[in-house]
Amino acid sequence: xxxxxxxxxxxxxxxxxxxxDGNSVRHVDNGVIFLDDDRDLTVRLVDLTHRLRDRLIxxxxxxxxxxxxxxxxxxxxxxxxxxxxxxxxxxxGMQGLPVKSVPxxxxxxxxxGHGRAGKTQVAEMVRALLGLPELPFEDAADALAxxxxxxxxxxxxxxxxxxxxxxxxxxxxxxxxRAQGKA
Amino acid sequence: xxxxxxxxxxxxxxxxxxxxDGNSVRHVDNGVIFLDDDRDLTVRLVDLTHRLRDRLIxxxxxxxxxxxxxxxxxxxxxxxxxxxxxxxxxxxGMQGLPVKSVPxxxxxxxxxGHGRAGKTQVAEMVRALLGLPELPFEDAADALAxxxxxxxxxxxxxxxxxxxxxxxxxxxxxxxxRAQGKA
Numbered sequence: 001x002x003x004x005x006x007x008x009x010x011x012x013x014x015x016x017x018x019x020x021d022g023n024s025v026r027h028v029d030n031g032v033i034f035l036d037d038d039r040d041l042t043v044r045l046v047d048l049t050h051r052l053r054d055r056l057i058x059x060x061x062x063x064x065x066x067x068x069x070x071x072x073x074x075x076x077x078x079x080x081x082x083x084x085x086x087x088x089x090x091x092x093g094m095q096g097l098p099v100k101s102v103p104x105x106x107x108x109x110x111x112x113g114h115g116r117a118g119k120t121q122v123a124e125m126v127r128a129l130l131g132l133p134e135l136p137f138e139d140a141a142d143a144l145a146x147x148x149x150x151x152x153x154x155x156x157x158x159x160x161x162x163x164x165x166x167x168x169x170x171x172x173x174x175x176x177x178r179a180q181g182k183a
Numbered sequence: 184x185x186x187x188x189x190x191x192x193x194x195x196x197x198x199x200x201x202x203x204d205g206n207s208v209r210h211v212d213n214g215v216i217f218l219d220d221d222r223d224l225t226v227r228l229v230d231l232t233h234r235l236r237d238r239l240i241x242x243x244x245x246x247x248x249x250x251x252x253x254x255x256x257x258x259x260x261x262x263x264x265x266x267x268x269x270x271x272x273x274x275x276g277m278q279g280l281p282v283k284s285v286p287x288x289x290x291x292x293x294x295x296g297h298g299r300a301g302k303t304q305v306a307e308m309v310r311a312l313l314g315l316p317e318l319p320f321e322d323a324a325d326a327l328a329x330x331x332x333x334x335x336x337x338x339x340x341x342x343x344x345x346x347x348x349x350x351x352x353x354x355x356x357x358x359x360x361r362a363q364g365k366a
Contacts, residue, residue, distance in 0.1 A: 041284075045269055046276035071258040078258035082265020083272065086228055090270045093229035101224075 002028065004061035005147030006052075006092075007139050008069075010084040011035055013048060014139025017059050018130065020151045027130040029059065030140040045087045052091045064092045065150045067142065068101045102149055107142075110149040185211065187244035188330030189235075189275075190322050193267040194218055196231060197322025200242050201313065203334045210313040212242065213323040228270045235274045247275045250329045251284045285332050290325075293332040 001021075007014040016030035033051045035044040056064075066088055071078040092099045109115040112125045123141035127134070129148060136144060184204070190197040199213035216234045218227040239247075249271055254261040275282045292298040295308045306324035309315070312331060319327060 040282075042272045042276040042282040045273040049273050049277060069262075071262060073258075075254040075256075075258055075261035078261035079252075079254060079265040079268070082262040083269030085262070086266030086269035087273045089225045089266065090228040090232050090273070093225040094232060099223075099225040 001063065002059070002061045003147040003150055004056070004059055004064045005067070005143040005145065005150075006064060006088055007067045007142040007146060008081070008085040008088040009139065010041070010044065010080050011037055012139050013052070013084060013088065014137065014141070014143035015052075015055055016126075016136070016140050016144030016147050017061060018144065018147045018151065025130065025148065025151050027132060027144070030136050030144055031055075032137050032139045041083065045083065048084060048087050049091050052088060053095065056092065056095050056097065061097065063098050063100060063150070065100045065102055065146050066092070067107060067146045068103045070104055100150065102146060107145050107149040111145045184246070185242070185244045186330040186333055187239070187242055187247045188250070188326040188328065188333075189247060189271055190250045190325040190329060191264070191268040191271040192322065193224070193227065193263050194220055195322050196235070196267060196271065197320065197324070197326035198235075198238055199309075199319070199323050199327030199330050200244060201327065201330045201334065208313065208331065208334050210315060210327070213319050213327055214238075215320050215322045224266065228266065231267060231270050232274050235271060236278065239275065239278050239280065244280065246281050246283060246333070248283045248285055248329050248333045249275070250290060250325065251286045253287055283333065285329060290328050290332040294328045 002017060002019050004015060004017045012035065013033045014030070015033065017028035019026040019028055033048060033055075035047055039047070066085065069081060069085075071081060089099055105115040108117040108122060111117075111129070112121050114121070117125075119138055119142070122145050123135050123138065126132070126136065126141045126144045126148065130144065135141065185200060185202050187198060187200045195218065196216045197213070198216065200211035202209040202211055216231060216238075218230055220227075222230070249268065252264060252268075254264060272282055288298040291300040291305060294300075294312070295304050297304070300308075302321055302325070305328050306318050306321065309324045309327045309331065310318055313327065318324065
């Protein structure tokens with residue numbers, strides 16, 4: 001099964017394809033669609049549509065997994081990110097592909113064992129899991145992590161139970177602290 | 184010149200077309216694209232793409248104006264709205280249409296003379312300006328207001344100077360109060 005992970009953005013959109021076969025995962029390809037910041041938003045979104053569609057036709061994934069980012073920077077940033085994410089979802093849907101959504105925290109938890117792992121940690125883990133010769137571009141690494149997070153069932157990308165429990169426990173504590181206005 | 188206004192949303196997207204000719208505006212058509220809330224987001228966005236494209240082909244606008252909503256309800260709502268907005272922009276752009284963005288406050292100011300006018304007030308003004316026999320659906324009325332806000336140059340939809348000044352003054356005061364943490 002070929003899984004394409006996507007990390008959408010209004011300036012750059014990372015993508016990464018892996019092949020999941022029984023108990024193993026194999027890297028297929030990865031990259032970043034850079035959009036021209038000098039162009040107007042509509043032009044950028046049309047460009048994203050065209051270039052993502054080209055990748056879909058070329059890569060022929062069986063399923064697409066799109067990162068569902070938790071935006072901390074306020075409503076304006078979320079609206080802007082949402083515009084790119086909507087275009088990604090619609091473009092994949094228009095190609096008749098099944099699309100899944102996965103929250104960033106779950107991607108990090110599944111791939112590194114920590115729901116709050118840093119970008120470098122995620123990239124390093126992606127490189128190790130897929131045996132890549134070098135670190136991919138940040139957004140492409142995120143996209144590969146998104147794809148890997150869906151390959152959890154094959155065992156390779158699933159963190160040990162202890163790490164999972166630890167991460168879960170910490171998240172629950174943070175949640176509690178936040179609810180009490182302490183974090 | 185035919186102007187199509189759009190009020191995008193992840194559940195319903197209003198649209199309204201007007202014809203601007205010298206000093207007059209004429210209503211062409213309006214409506215709402217309702218999306219099936221029971222379906223998954225990707226399916227809804229694909230549906231929005233198809234149905235909006237049909238409208239564009241049918242209405243043949245010269246320019247599309249899309250409302251740029253200021254989201255007060257937090258990042259999650261903004262992300263969701265952004266997804267529909269991105270699809271609207273890309274769909275119009277894919278048809279080769281020029282797309283303009285207009286903030287909600289400017290639409291309200293131009294059409295009613297008040298940057299914070301209520302929905303009913305906007306709909307009533309739209310009905311009056313276009314001589315409609317009845318109030319359009321809320322989202323369609325918003326979309327017509329968006330189109331009318333771009334027809335300001337024809338005079339019809341421009342509020343009197345005094346109202347404009349009053350609204351501007353009030354917005355500036357609110358801005359100041361907000362900056363001082365008072366509002």
